């Protein structure tokens with residue numbers, strides 16, 4: 264059996280009761296550690312689960328997934344994902360490969376950044392396509408195209424920001440705001456910076472895109488939102504974070 268288990272957004276204790284029961288029953292526990300990060304380290308998770316945790320980087324999950332799948336044919340295996348299991352597009356592939364091999368699967372969901380951004384007060388139903396801003400983005404235009412399309416339809420845009428947890432490297436809200444302005448986005452637009460949503464000390468700031476280039480955020484991971492048309496209730500909610 265291969266369990267796909269969401270860990271939530273903050274620390275070891277955000278796992279669901281069902282998720283924890285599944286982890287305890289598994290022989291091998293993989294932690295996908297390239298699409299997001301938890302406050303808790305691998306060692307803290309191991310202590311919490313009383314089990315060894317195997318770090319699974321992009322190479323292991325995307326190129327050497329056979330190791331996870333072969334083990335799942337014989338034993339119970341947990342594949343842990345920070346946030347929700349389907350909050351990153353890459354994990355559908357592992358699910359499909361497990362299905363192809365007739366490996367039994369179970370899915371235990373959790374909170375995702377894709378819904379947790381609701382805290383800023385913008386209606387989730389009024390977001391357009393989500394886009395990611397990568398490192399080395401000088402020649403990258405997709406986020407701008409996505410933003411323009413969303414704006415055309417008066418929809419909000421969520422920008423996810425690249426990260427490389429292995430090397431403790433994160434694209435910051437400051438970098439992302441800089442990138443957007445350099446690519447021609449109006450620096451006077453209202454924009455929202457969000458750092459480590461779900462944490463007790465999360466940081467949320469509503470200001471202009473220009474101000475976000477210098478605002479001091481201290482926590483990771485981070486994301487940035489540019490609202491589309493605002494309902495008066497959304498305007499009121501944004502006031503909370505000014």
Ligand SMILES: C[S@@+](CC[C@H](N)C(=O)[O-])C[C@H]1O[C@@H](n2cnc3c(N)ncnc32)[C@H](O)[C@@H]1O
Nearest residue numbers: 346347350351375376423424459460484485486
């Ligand atoms: C691939 S996505 C999210 C994947 C995760 N499985 C989920 O469901 O939340 C990773 C990106 O989301 C954003 N992100 C994730 N967690 C966040 C948080 N707690 N606060 C702010 N941004 C976050 C960052 O931009 C990060 O690079």
